[in-house]
């Protein structure tokens with residue numbers, strides 16, 4: 001069975017644009033995306049966060065439902081605490097989760113006596129993941145000759161932190177927890193506990209099961225990056241299928257365009273041979289449309305929403 005390429009990002013802090021090391025990692029990234037639409041970034045520094053992150057998430061998800069619901073729709077938090085089909089899935093998100101001041105109020109709301117280790121741990125993860133995301137984004141833009149747009153894109157990114165919990169389905173029958181989909185944001189980074197389940201579809205259409213190591217951060221391309229690149233990269237189609245009774249925890253960084261920023265393909269990727277495929281759009285406006293449609297039982301997709 002095909003295996004996702006593993007790319008060594010252990011020298012993340014030392015990788016500098018223009019260096020030989022940078023160019024070598026960049027070409028591995030582009031080669032992996034071309035075939036797999038996805039790759040496994042190996043980051044040794046995340047291993048020391050593994051225990052604290054999953055124990056903080058366990059502490060959060062074990063809180064009573066009424067307590068978790070306190071933060072369900074209060075900005076900068078967004079929660080989902082079921083009921084979903086099967087009632088198996090819960091999640092909580094924080095906008096700009098790399099900023100301690102955004103995560104601390106969540107801990108203060110949930111634990112009246114405070115819980116500084118929860119916010120510290122989650123913020124440390126988001127900071128590390130956002131550094132990795134910026135590096136990968138810069139490499140992708142450079143390889144399309146678009147590096148001058150890197151700062152503009154980074155400045156207009158919301159580094160959303162998301163914690164996900166999947167209850168085990170209590171059966172050995174593979175059970176679909178998340179149907180095949182594309183993420184809507186620019187880039188998603190996923191870090192999971194020992195319970196596997198993520199599957200991704202290669203460019204040739206083959207589905208592969210992801211078996212990450214403790215240092216693996218899985219890199220997924222979302223639809224808005226594909227739109228911004230005028231289709232130069234395909235978004236990663238993926239799903240979650242699990243078995244057994246163990247809880248699956250995933251912490252993710254969902255880098256997405258801020259409201260007010262017009263997502264528009266730069267002129268360098270538009271020419272006679274590559275006409276503009278998508279209308280410029282505002283991501284927050286799209287998300288509002290998306291969520292209204294979802295309430296009516298329709299899952300739209302971004303490329304259809306803004307296609308010309």
Ligand SMILES: O=C(O)CCC(=O)C(=O)O
Nearest residue numbers: 164178183190198240250
């Ligand atoms: O659980 C995972 O590994 C993937 C989650 C996912 O696809 C999503 O939240 O969009």
Ligand SMILES: [Fe+2]
Nearest residue numbers: 181182183238
């Ligand atoms: Fe996803």
